[in-house]
Amino acid sequence: MGLFDRVFRGSDEMYAKAEQSVDEIIAKVGPDAPMNMPNTGYFLACNYAYLGRKITKVGELKEALADVRSMMTKEQRTRDVFLSGIGTAIAAEIIEACKYVETETPYEGTLYHGHLTDAEVRELGVPLVTGDIPGFVVIIDEAPSDEEAAALIKGYQSRGIFVFLIGGIIEQAARMKIGMGFPVRVVPVGEDIWAVGHVISLVVRAAMIFGAIQPGDFAGFQDYTFHRIRAFVNAFAPLRDITVACGGGAIAMGFPVITNETENIWRVPKSLIVQPNTQEFIETSLEARDIKIKVTKIDIPVAFSSAFEGEIIRRPDMQIEVDGSRLDCCELVCTKEASEIEDHKIILEGPDFDEFPVGTKISMCYIAEVAGKNMQSDFEPVMERKIHNYFNCIESVYHTGQRDMIRIRVSKSAFEAGFRARHFGEVLYAKLMSDFGAVVDKCQVRICTIPEKNAEYRALANKTYDARDARLASLTDESVDVFYTCILCQSFSPSHVCIVTPERLGLCGAVSWLDAKATNELEPDGPCQIVPKDRPIDEDLGTYEDVDEAVNKYSHGALEHVTLYSIMQDPMTSCGCFECICGIEPMSNGVCIVNREHTGITPMGMSFSELASMTGGGVQTPGFMGHGKHFISSKKFLKAEGGVGRIVWMPAALKETVRTRLDATAKDLYGIDNFTDMIADETVVEGDPEALMNFLTEKNHPVLSMEPLM
């Protein structure tokens, strides 16, 4: 017999029981007797939600049953299974409701909690909505042993997961002296499988209260439970048909069922999962329902705060030093498959700190292995750059450098407080999970203090660094599908919008395309929003309809058009944070660039600060533009005006910063060697355009043969 048939048989079983309960109660109290569930404004909530029925009299249960029957169609289709499953849950509610006709407290004096009040729904609903309770589990029937039952319940409790128990496991929990009740977040709902009716009642009331889903809006409930209610089911073998039918309902609502039943069961990815090992239930369940446990505290014996960031550990205070300048060391964040790593596992390879004499310089590598559905290897360097900051926040620990050139000092006081190698893992785990929770689902940390092994780790890490550098170098505006906005500076420059592309970093020089991408992923409503580039207008100017729409939207209407590669036509605006400003010098038809650090006057007759006052503040000033240093050597720089060959003047210090890459770009574009030497600087020309012309003529600068700028 197939899975579908088991569901259908189970739902028939539930229906029959419901019919029997209703008939019995009508026979006893008559059809006009009132039917009120206590302390709720939602009637029989499942009936109200899914069928739109406000049941107030016992006789109305009959009509409701007819509706349920009609849901239990038996075609071999998923839809039929789902409908039957939900019908099963409604029938279960009816069975339980019959117990409340004659008394408000049918479970008094038992272990069981039964009906959940509206107040309880709200009390549980609030932390569920906020994520303070990461989710809830419904555990059905008896675990293989009392100990396994207790371990499972406690495991969920320790992760903040709310637990509902149904059937035999309740007795097991009682035997193991596990405290139960709503306040301790372990609720023994009822003895029989139809007690699930109470749990589903809670679910649909949450959807009505917190999601404003209207009664009768079947699809609305499906959508809400699937997207908003992080619930799942653990059902122990042997699975009965009636339990399978309830499982069908759970799956229909988006709640995966995890079971240790291996006989007569069919696996459905992400929905019906067979996990024979009950010790793995928790991890399997959380992964199936995409539940992440919030990490709130860092388990280390010393304090962790930004107040310690500036500490310096001096040699005499030092217990141990990780010395990347002489020994093989490295720090690395790398992406793994979820199945390859175990969450929060910290692996120490080699001796711990107490096995080295005081003051030893050691070799140490640490690798944070992360996995997540939204994780991309592009985020690795963004996370890795934060390690310096994380480790410096540890009291009495000091970190400098990055990649394979790191130095870490652990002070005697930290060591005496119990700080050991694995605590670096705790810090990495806690911080990466909390700061990058949007992309990291699991994190495992590997720490190694064995010199020979570290040589291997370091070689491996270097391969990763090289690959990253190559990726960065190969990133061009053409090779990506989207750009990003950055509106971080709008607080003081209201109408400015940066469009960040791989080749044109934010003009402050601090926000690269990868940074913007990571920011967008981590903070989807934050300052960096995706700008598609599907509708190019002019590739030389760097104009896109998408870009224009984005600047218009994010400047709140102040800007209409922006070009990415032109200084003359709709140049990109600036906030005021620009590293450099370039402006045209009309006599030579060239462009002068001046960086913030340079205080002297340019051949344009203006200094950096004079230029800044007319270029900043989000105003478009054709002929002038703020930008980052990195952009100068790009092939996109002034592309519309002929490229870097327009550059006629830069301060000497800036020339040295960009020389290598600028020469390479000019060689590619014009076949000119040592182009930077053709550019004047303050040592030959200051505020005098004539002198500039003489210099350019002498050097035979390419600008002399270019078209006039205006």
Added chain:
Amino acid sequence: MPFKRMPQTFTASIGTVTIGTGEKAVTMGGENVLPLYSFDAPIANRPLIGVEVSDLGVDNTLPELAAFYAGADTVVEQAKRAATMPGADFLAIRLESADPNGANTPVEESVALCKAIADAVDCPLVIEGSKNAEKDSTLLAKVAEALQGKNVLLMSAKEENYKSICAAAVLAYGQKMGAESAVDINLAKQLNVLIDKMGVKGENVAMNVGSAAAGYGFEYVASTMDRVKAAALGQNDNMLQMPIITPVSSEAWSVKEAIVSEEDEPEWGPTEARGVEMEIATAAACLAGGSNAVILKHPKSVATIAAFISAII
């Protein structure tokens, strides 16, 4: 040739938020013109004035204020007295003492106080938390639960704690909420977007886009409000159309000008008069900038600002 008038009305308008119940319920927002520009088009709801009552009690060092509250010895009595203040539209209970860095009054006590006040007065209520995001997330949720059916406004949800306030205050218990951000249009918008994603509708949210006393960075407040209103009306940006509520008293009465004693600054004259003028100037500037409601403390400020509003609209 007559002057050609060019009224600046917008097709978009500011949203409305109603607090309180029954006849005493009041509504803020709703206009489709720039703040106070009643000459461009009628303004749907005049700006509202709230009176602040602190759970720390009345500051008896201010003679006029103390005189107004004379005989009202408990916070509940003071709230009842405040509700009678001429010009006041609502009460703002400020749970200052709940601050964990201050008296750290337990949540149950603060909730009990709110409940007692809510039972004693019939005017609309705003409850201001301790300003500590973590404490407020539980405190305001519990207050929301205790005051079910009173339609109160809970202030304020910030980026750190908006989830619990959305879920508890608005979704679970049907109250209104304030959304507080630090004088930046994008932060204000981001918070409103996040709140919207929680399923809370705009009609339940008033913004506090940040406040400052006159002379203390008020330019940021002014420009943020200018930009928020321009985006809400000119761009029809519905994530910035919530009305603005600004707690003025807490800022105005904490700057040097309003607290230094006459002893220390004899030239300046009596402390109370300075505080009052600081509160009035700041409130008037906020209303000019776009606040749809201001929260004040002193009866003289309340009377003056009430007269100011009716003179302009």
Added chain:
Amino acid sequence: MALKGLDIFKLTPKKNCKECGSPTCMAFAMKVAQGGVALDACPYMSDEAKATLGEATAPPMKAITFGTGDAECKLGGETVLFRHEKTFVSKSLYATTVCSDCFDERMEEIRKVDYERIGERMHVEILNLVYGGDPAAYAALAEKAVATGKAIILECSCAEGAKAALEKCKDAKPILNGCNAGNVEEMNALATEYGVVLGVTGANLDELYDTVAALEAKGNKNLVLDVGTASVKDAFANAVQIRRAALKDKDRTFGYPSIVNVGKLAAGDRSMQTALAALFTMKYGSIIVMEGMSYAQALPLFGLRQNIFTDPQKPMKVEPGIYTLNGADENAICCTTVDFALTYFVVSGEMERSGVPINLLISDAGGYSVLTAWAAGKLSAGSIAKFFKEFDIENKIKSRTLVIPGKVAVLKGEMEEKLPGWKIVVAPNEAVGLVKFLKELKV
């Protein structure tokens, strides 16, 4: 849309003669575009070019000057309605009303209010002289007003009275505020004769508009517009519509600064005058006339004005130095933060609330906030060490505890190296945490 610098540059002679005062024609063109320099500073600009550019570069709102010497006042010249669009050019000025009977009393009141706040002198800049009907008395009043050295407004629509007063105060370049639809001829003649700014009013905006047009037709463009005192509602409506017509709708007839007499709008009610003065400081009052100005009114109003008219690109700064708080002496602990005025006020306010005696050390950090200054390299262990040397802190103060802002905790180690012998303590990240922190700080 204002003209772009490049459009102007195209019409310059492009000879870089420097005679205009700018080193290049490009620099000149950019300054003209920003409104910083008038087009006619260039002696070689062709008439054709001037005609093309004249209209486009003329500001939509006139810049008007009155008063002389230290009392010279600048009004108008605005180009935007909101400060975030571009900086406001001329701050609102406050005047108080004086009459023959109340002169001494008023002067005593406003003389008290004269102080400095973040590098700006705060005082009532202008006296508004009310005409009581007797030309001789008015002349005497004008004479007394001249002696105060303040700028003067003659609020007088009687030509005889105005003439008498102008005789006494013409050298002080007052504003003659008294022109209306009924006296255009004589008032214009007087203003022209004495070379003073003329204040114009009207029963409503249409009348005012016509009167201004009539004056302009006579060649008088040295005007300010009185928004009237019919009601608060009208005064506000007029102030906004005048400014909006000029800047948004490009109606140059209303392109003049405004006078608002809140003293009349709320006669006798000082608190209401504070509220109205705040309103018109926010929205478009160039000169705000009040009955008087007590310290209680001045403190918030001057503070508000300083905020609203600050240049967003030039942060307000306090002077570097040692600020002693709560009666601190040489043994009191030291705290340091940046010279950004807002930071200083917030931090010093919290420190004062703590009651702990503190030597607050303010070094030159470029007027930036803590993190910005740190990121820009203006606040570093080096900059603080340099400040310690320049101000001879080690000899002036005996305490060896220095509290640094929490946001730059990262400087701690480096500062310990640069300032040997000092104990560096890290404060909380936000100023609100200071009171508790300072009270619990053990030295």
